[in-house]
Amino acid sequence: MLDYQAILEEIHESLKKTENTGEVASYIPELANIPKNKFGIHLKLITGEDYFVGDASEKFSVQSISKVLSLAKAFQLVGNELWKRVDVEPSGNPFNHLSLLELENGIPRNPLINSGAIVVADVLLSHLKNPKEDFLDFVRELTHDDSIQYSEKIAESERITGFNNYAAANLLKAYGNLNNKVEDVLDFYFHQCAILMDCRQLTNAFFVFANKGNCLKNVQHLSSSQVKRINSIMLTCGFYDEAGEFAFEVGLPGKSGVGGGIVALLPHCFTIATWAPALNAKGNSYMGMQALEQFTTKTKLSIF
Amino acid sequence: MLDYQAILEEIHESLKKTENTGEVASYIPELANIPKNKFGIHLKLITGEDYFVGDASEKFSVQSISKVLSLAKAFQLVGNELWKRVDVEPSGNPFNHLSLLELENGIPRNPLINSGAIVVADVLLSHLKNPKEDFLDFVRELTHDDSIQYSEKIAESERITGFNNYAAANLLKAYGNLNNKVEDVLDFYFHQCAILMDCRQLTNAFFVFANKGNCLKNVQHLSSSQVKRINSIMLTCGFYDEAGEFAFEVGLPGKSGVGGGIVALLPHCFTIATWAPALNAKGNSYMGMQALEQFTTKTKLSIF
């Protein structure tokens, strides 16, 4: 039997001694001000046990991690119709965010790159009565925690500086792959990214993907086939152009965010979330990647 | 001595017998409603003689042809500083309007593709007191014709449907290569494209590029070195990804617009404008390209 608490503490100790060469995301002031040395891990077993170290209960901006939750909601709402508007292939290159959209006539490569997540946001806008409220309710329900909130301040910062996302949304509109107004879709999208959660809450929210579509309270939100598909997308596309590297080093489906969070999971076994705000050159948490690599190496638990 | 009038009439007759496989631009209603069989040519010699056939005095939307005039104004205003923000190389591929921007960190390939013209518009916005009025005055002055106007209706149509241009402008903004607000730059840009002129007016406006920088009234607007550079850009970049083909078939610096106009010139010799609204697959006037090919073949007048 593995002593998970000891393993998390070993990892914590080991990383304290490692030089943190990452950089905190600086494109909006709200992210830039987070202290670089914050670090937390929370592990939740499928059997319900929780283990954690460090700043695991401090809230941060989940950013792109929210794309998995919006994907789950959209998949639940429209089923396989979703794949007519967004593909499920890794994107390959860092530079070609918009290039690939042009090459492929406005069909984003996958729902976890920005353009794909904007299409997913457009789907939610079309199918939810009160999109921002309803989506927040969905996240609260998965997490079993009504305290979860949007950070209006971060959402507003993203709105002011998010020219790349405006470019992507307008390009999607030009290709006829956006049904709602650019401003409305991005307002939703910026809020979605600005959800504040801590590591514990993330392991709770992602429990549904480790548990065949059933959330913490054992409510079925997605079919096991849908969960299998979402997990496969996390594995092949969850870490930008470092997806192959994460699969190779860590071997778990997961998703990172520029807020420094990473959440990953082993189906039928556990969910795990790390927070360490300094990012590597590819935009993934420098310490979080290492913590998870150590975790799967020490426990020999991975999907491979 | 060439009989220019007879040559223009021969071309006109010959094209009447040619099947017009082009298509009128359909993306905004104002362009889509133009009758496909409109056709005019106006030729102005450096010595002042005018020759024309067909609908040469009917106004149409100059669209991208205006990019040469805005480039001329910006070059006049800021000189070689301009080339820090936009390059002078042909763009190569049709598909990669935004791709190349990403690859090259927000420096558009040249001032005659949309992204480059948007940067030029941004320069004008920063340096003109009343940008729209002042630019229209510049065009009127070059043309020696105060009746030239913006079509507010076409400008508004472009504003509503120009998602690709919004994408380009936002991407430039993301790369720090747009100093004014996206909305303001595009308002100017959509107006600039929506100028209405006829073939005769276009030959008058472009006289400055055939006459070492001196306009019809012999006022020096640009140095002969600046004119040489603008002409070279027209030659290498004036016809989207068909620039090589136009140089190859016609052999003159020129610029086309989706309104169906083409204006071209032989330095120290003449300016010539054609109008035929149906476009080929590359977005250049189908009949205009043929008329100019016939003209330089019959007269043996080209830069090569």
Added chain:
Amino acid sequence: MLDYQAILEEIHESLKKTENTGEVASYIPELANIPKNKFGIHLKLITGEDYFVGDASEKFSVQSISKVLSLAKAFQLVGNELWKRVDVEPSGNPFNHLSLLELENGIPRNPLINSGAIVVADVLLSHLKNPKEDFLDFVRELTHDDSIQYSEKIAESERITGFNNYAAANLLKAYGNLNNKVEDVLDFYFHQCAILMDCRQLTNAFFVFANKGNCLKNVQHLSSSQVKRINSIMLTCGFYDEAGEFAFEVGLPGKSGVGGGIVALLPHCFTIATWAPALNAKGNSYMGMQALEQFTTKTKLSIF
């Protein structure tokens, strides 16, 4: 307890009723002549049981499936040094086989695209005394079957028609990422691809990847960490630009070949191989993909 034999038979029956819209690879006569309706599956459990239907014991050209075996041998020989010469990221686009090589200075995206496998072949050529003999011995040892042979006829056909591979190898050479002679590396590579195996032999050969690096005879060939990495590469890169789709539909690490074979595995559980020579537009076996999708759906066994 699952009745695997019944499941394989159900799949076989179901596919008999499905129209096979795939096409047999035609670029070399030896592949083009294979009857399109051949079909076999072989399943081997980690516990040793075998199940099969159809043409599971008919030999075919393994083609790209061999890339996993050459990767395993090279990884065994040089360890993590290998990753200095080839990356582990999915390649993204179909068209850009050589484009990406140029963009990334001669480092292939991963070892399962042709250029990557050619680098792996170069490593084997440098480290094996008698490369072709030694590699065949490795495959025979993994499979526990000394009857496995190269098809000299297919290898020779590939040599005569393999201009794309000559292009890739010369480009690698130009970038300094090929140490041996182009002709020698490709002679090895064409032989490696021309190995003949049947479905049963493939499940035996890939047993090592489902069994923590231990082959059928329980000899340790790779560390469990190495196997995890090879499996992750199969998952993210094993199906050309359909890797995401295979992960999404099937949810197993695997590898396809243009000979119509696919082999896949669930770590600690089973290996499975299918053969159906007609390929879909992306170059993967049309019926094989469907058979495996049905298998993981019916058994609910996948890594996700």
Added chain:
Amino acid sequence: MLDYQAILEEIHESLKKTENTGEVASYIPELANIPKNKFGIHLKLITGEDYFVGDASEKFSVQSISKVLSLAKAFQLVGNELWKRVDVEPSGNPFNHLSLLELENGIPRNPLINSGAIVVADVLLSHLKNPKEDFLDFVRELTHDDSIQYSEKIAESERITGFNNYAAANLLKAYGNLNNKVEDVLDFYFHQCAILMDCRQLTNAFFVFANKGNCLKNVQHLSSSQVKRINSIMLTCGFYDEAGEFAFEVGLPGKSGVGGGIVALLPHCFTIATWAPALNAKGNSYMGMQALEQFTTKTKLSIF
């Protein structure tokens, strides 16, 4: 009346005072050993007068300059059929030599990039009885000089190190756009590039392009329409991804080679050749570009 000799001497003096930041091409020893400070200009007027300074009568490897001569011969032999196998558009990007071939199904962008010149060489191989002898005769005839020779030593060096050209030729073969054997086409191509000429000979050889298709001895080799087309291709494609820059700064059709030569011309007026072996980052002669820019600025003679 311009004093051409004085102008050439002024340019020579001015460049002596300029720091030469270029680098001599190093990829083959025969080019790397050329002294960096060699410099010559030769100017030939259409009226027959010659002017020169510096090392204008020292032979060097013409390299890519030969592509214009092989294009001329192939155009003479097969006429407009040529354009079915090679396009006439600028290539845009530096990196995408082979990428564009893949995107465009094996049709090179233009005959002055390597892949295009290899297709042209293939045409010559198919239509000349003794390709290498016949092509050399053509060059000698244009130049009116039987002393011109291939450097077998340089041709052999290129054969040993030309992996990029082998990659291009094999890719063309894979796309069915090469009719002869890769080895045979490249043997011809490497010889063509290895012709030795001096500045004076180059101005004589290119006289045909300034003189409506008539060579020095007034023999008609090409129609004036063919010459117009070849000149347009030189202008839009003659300087790799610096073609726009050369048109912009110099304003003449021309062609550079990695041996440090540049030849340019003003139709009906003059041909001019420079030699200065150190190259700028784009692979064009650093001093040669400047000399020609000064020449067209001082004389105000350009096509624009």
